[in-house]
Amino acid sequence: MNLLLEIGSGLCLLLGCFLCLSGGVGILRFPDFFTRMHAVGVTDTLGAGMILIGLMLQNPAGLVLLKLMMILLFTLFINPTASHALAKAALRNNLQPVLDESSNQGGDKPSKL
Amino acid sequence: MLTAATIAILVVMLLAIIRCVVGPTLYDRILAFNMFGTKTVLLISILGFLMGRPEFLDIALVYALINFISVIGVLRFSDSVEFKHSLQEQTSTKEGKQ
Amino acid sequence: MMNNSKALNKIPLEEVSYQMPTHTLSLCLSLSLFWWINSNYSNPLLLSLGAASILLVLYIAHRMDVIDHESQPVHLSLKMSGYLLWLTKEIIVSNISVVKHIWLGNSSISPTLVTIDASQRTDLGKVIYANSITLTPGTVTVDLVGDRMTIHSLLKENIDTLKAGEMDRRVTELENRC
Structure with a gap:
């Protein structure tokens, strides 16, 4: 049982690290601000979640588990709010996103704020 | 495994700092800073396990909250009139030089 | 009150x-x-x-005067767990797709900015919908005015999935059960 938990925790940590690294590569690789935001979204949701679940499996009893769950909950509540505020401020200050030409139908564009 | 996770997160933090320094616009920098903060929370939690000191989780919790407040605060400031004014002055002087 | x-x-x-x-x-x-x-x-x-x-x-x-049904949505809590499970599945699926496109490079993405309609009645329902969209990697709600949301997405397919309206339907259901 103990070995099983250890293996599960290791797997979760490994997956979380891979997701975080992918997000880190994405933030350097993507062409503009709005696409970079999606890369950060990966590290913030599943990357952080997997690492915290991996830590939970290390010590599946007592107060530490509750605190880790609280950190996970706060991360999941806070990050969409922060990225929405960021995106809204960026669009409001006339930072135009780079769009794919084929999908650029004039009617769908948002009105100027 | 915990050590490997620590190293991976440090690497991600390095990538975020590179974007923070390179970032062409202000918002890229704020985004990278936000990501850096989230990764710091994870790093502190992992270090708590690595050193066998679960009290570190409290610090991680507080850091998560402070990170959110600071990002919102910076955004709020960047919306202010004075800030936009100084930004416009900067760009106009740059254009004047060119 | x-x-x-x-x-x-x-x-x-x-x-x-x-x-x-x-x-x-x-x-x-x-x-x-x-x-x-x-x-x-x-x-x-x-x-x-x-x-x-x-x-x-x-x-x-x-x-x-902030203690009300919006800050303490107790009337939603029963139906919430099912929705959260579905949202978790959705987040995992879209994470895989975004990670795939990060490693495939810039030529494989097609950033799109569109405006869609939300069918929710209350502010709380709209906020849940907008936050679910933002929480799913690949789509970010940029703006929310009245019933119309502006959404930036990494891929065109993400917008098509959103327009198909499964998430919209589930949030509306969640809201109507209160």
């Missing part, structure tokens, strides 16, 4: 008068749980300090 209950015109009158204590109670319970998890000392001094701070927070929240 009257303004808050007017928004809930679906609920019969006798339930409305019972509304405030439920929300205060739920706030009090969550605050006590928060204190207990973070302190975990049970000597009388610290417990009384905790009780005092909880009472202070309750008083301030009452003065600010």
